[in-house]
Amino acid sequence: GFRQGCDYLATQYKSYRAVRGDGNCYYRAFLFALVEHLCKKTTTTVEVSRLSEYVGQSIEDVVKCGYDRFTIDMFHEEMVDLLTAVAKEREQPGTTAAEAFSISPSLYTRLNEENGTSDYCVWYLRVITSAYLKSDPGRFVHFLDDPSYIDVATYCAKEIDPMGKECSMVGVLALAEAFRINVDIEYMDGRPLDVSTKKLVKHSFGINSDGKPNANDPTLCITLLYRPGHYDILYK
Secondary structure (H helix, E strand, O other): OHHHHHHHHHHHOOEEEOOOOOOOHHHHHHHHHHHHHHHOOOOOHHHHHHHHHHHHHHHHHHHHOOOOHHHHHHHHHHHHHHHHHHHHHHOOOOOOHHHOOOOOHHHHHHHHOOOOHHHHHHHHHHHHHHHHHHOOHHHHHHHOOOOOOOOHHHHHHHHHOOOOOOOOHHHHHHHHHHHOOEEEEEEOOOOOOOOOOOOOEEEEEOOOOOOOOOOOOOOOEEEEEEEOOEEEEEEO
């Protein structure tokens, strides 16, 4: 089970980053991994601009789905400010291939402060997730993993919006699609490796059902490790 999974991961990935286990781990892992990718020199300026523009205008999508602009404005501004800081960091010379996944001490500190940028941005990611689900309730109602919820709006109010609530697969799907990035998740839940492939189960989100990236979408992909109730970041 878990021993097999650990041995397999050691052959596929160089390292992993532990993420705080407070019920917000998926959103926090998504945020940190996204910032790391955007800081990489190999990530195109076009992609950085696309994501910055998306986050900038996302407040309009969120407001259309019923959120109060005044209430969410400071959370939105924190996310915008974070991506602005990332863009400025990219302008600094000196990043090497060995530092491909490193971020500056200032950004690292900013993303790890208690009750600071990370928490503000995590909640805003929840809002984006919720708004994306509400934008197509007829589609997403079939993905709800709790039969007690009969509509998307109620599900979002109880399971997505509150801090500390674990992210379900429908939330993972929605956030990946909203940002138009790819999210790969390795599942290590104690089950033996797949008999035929000798691999862990891996699911990909934000891509076509055939497993290939959309032709018009960027190739930016973050990879996470799922263990029961928790997500960490994996690095190739």
